[in-house]
Amino acid sequence: MSNLIPDDLLNPDIPVPEELRSNIAITTLEQIYNWGRKMSVWPLMFGLACCAIEMICTAASRYDLARFGMEVMRPSPRQADLMIVSGTVTKKMIPQIVRLYNQMPEPRYVLSMGACANGGGPFKEGYNVVSGVDKYIPVDVYVPGCPPTPQALLHGLIKLQEKIARQSFRTVPWYQKGPGEAIPIPVLGPDLLDPRQVEEIRRRAMEVLAQKQEAAATAQPQRVAEAAASVTEAPAPRRGLSPEEIARRKAEMEERRRAREAARRAGEGGGEQA
Ligand code: SF4
Numbered sequence: 111m112s113n114l115i116p117d118d119l120l121n122p123d124i125p126v127p128e129e130l131r132s133n134i135a136i137t138t139l140e141q142i143y144n145w146g147r148k149m150s151v152w153p154l155m156f157g158l159a160c161c162a163i164e165m166i167c168t169a170a171s172r173y174d175l176a177r178f179g180m181e182v183m184r185p186s187p188r189q190a191d192l193m194i195v196s197g198t199v200t201k202k203m204i205p206q207i208v209r210l211y212n213q214m215p216e217p218r219y220v221l222s223m224g225a226c227a228n229g230g231g232p233f234k235e236g237y238n239v240v241s242g243v244d245k246y247i248p249v250d251v252y253v254p255g256c257p258p259t260p261q262a263l264l265h266g267l268i269k270l271q272e273k274i275a276r277q278s279f280r281t282v283p284w285y286q287k288g289p290g291e292a293i294p295i296p297v298l299g300p301d302l303l304d305p306r307q308v309e310e311i312r313r314r315a316m317e318v319l320a321q322k323q324e325a326a327a328t329a330q331p332q333r334v335a336e337a338a339a340s341v342t343e344a345p346a347p348r349r350g351l352s353p354e355e356i357a358r359r360k361a362e363m364e365e366r367r368r369a370r371e372a373a374r375r376a377g378e379g380g381g382e383q384a
Pocket of ligand 1: 159160162196198226227231232
């Protein structure tokens with residue numbers, strides 16, 4: 111009879127006779143609990159850009175996510191264990207991503223798929239792109255590539271299974287005392303504002319303001335001295351022409367007019383003679 115109980119469920123410290131292995135498994139509560147969780151991860155499905163095509167391809171029949179118990183991929187945070195961030199994370203989208211993450215029940219995991227979600231990718235430092243989704247939500251597994259192939263995504267999912275298998279009841283955050291804290295939703299205004307950084311932004315702004323005020327206070331006496339040194343005698347205001355000058359200019363104009371008139375008459379007399 112074949113062995114129906116997976117080897118990773120058996121406790122190697124307590125060997126089970128070969129003939130009983132199909133019927134008896136001796137293991138720890140933690141091990142069987144993690145085995146059940148890692149073999150039934152339900153992804154939350156949404157796509158942000160081209161990487162989403164590879165994710166959709168991974169869910170199709172050729173790659174068969176059902177082998178890992180992950181075929182229940184729904185566009186809803188209800189009962190979802192895993193958020194796959196596949197594609198470019200824009201500043202416009204990150205408030206929605208954080209809201210969806212907050213709506214997922216614990217335990218929850220995040221897989222960042224592709225260069226864009228990992229760190230901005232080809233659009234890093236773009237005016238509208240977040241330089242990595244891990245600036246806002248905690249990421250468990252990063253899958254590199256632009257885009258990662260379906261095989262790469264499967265490898266990332268297997269790594270996540272290994273991480274789940276290593277977790278312990280005693281240390282996982284969702285079994286600690288006290289309520290879990292939701293991540294503050296980023297605010298999209300002229301730029302993206304992370305509410306967790308408001309105090310830091312205020313402190314830095316006050317420092318810059320104090321530096322500017324100090325520089326202005328030291329520069330003030332120097333500017334006053336420079337302005338005083340640059341003062342010179344003002345030019346005399348422009349005055350109008352004296353009556354004598356006006357009379358002289360009128361006489362000149364009249365003389366020129368008479369000369370032009372005499373020349374015109376002389377020209378007309380010459381034409382008659384010809
Ligand atoms: S990593 Fe490459 S393939 Fe994936 S969303 Fe960014 S640009 Fe597209």
